[in-house]
Amino acid sequence: MLADDRIYNLLPFDNRDAFYQLVLFPVKASLNLNELWVTVGKNRLYAKQGRVSTNDLEKNARVLFTKDSTLLLHYYNKILSDGKWNHMMDQIHISLYLLATTSKRRTPEVRKIEIPDAAAMVLGSKALKIGGHLKIRTPAAIP
Secondary structure (H helix, E strand, C coil): CCHHHHHHHHCCHHHHHHHHHHHHHHHHHHHHHHHHHHHHHHHHHHHHHCCCCHHHHHHHHHHHHHHHHHHHHHHHHHHHHHHCCCCCCCCCCCCCCCCCCCCCCCCCCCCCCCCCCCCCCCCCCEEEEECCEEEEECCCCCC
16 A cells, blocks of 8 residues: 555545545556556567566556556546546547547557467576577576
8 A cells, every 4th residue: 555545544534535636646647657668668578588477567567557547537537526527537648649540548569479388498698589499599607
C-alpha cells in the first residue's frame, strides 16, 4: 500500500474525492503508466534476444493496461463523486498516434515468442541466431 493510500484512508470522508483527484490518482496513474512502458520496452528487447521471460512480460503489460483502464474508466468516471466526472478521463493516452483518427484504446504492441522444448541457459556469453539455430559463443575458460 502506498503512503498516499494510508493518508487517503485517514482523511475525513468529505475530503477524499479532492485528495484522490489532486494527489492519489496522478501518483497511481503515473506509476502504472511508467511501469507499463518499461515492461513493453523490456518485452520488445527480450523478444529480440529470444528470452523466455518475454512471454511473462507480455502478460504483465496486458495486466498493467487493464489496470490503467480500471483507474481511468471505471473508478474516475463512475465511482468518484458519484459519477460527477464521467468521461473526464476518457482521452486516449496509450498508443495514441494520430489524435484525429484514434477513437479506441489499444494495448501497446507487445510480443510473444515460441519457446522451444529444449532450452539452454546462457551465462556470460554471447548468443547469436544464425539460420534459425542458436549459436552460442562461450568464454574460453570459466574461473
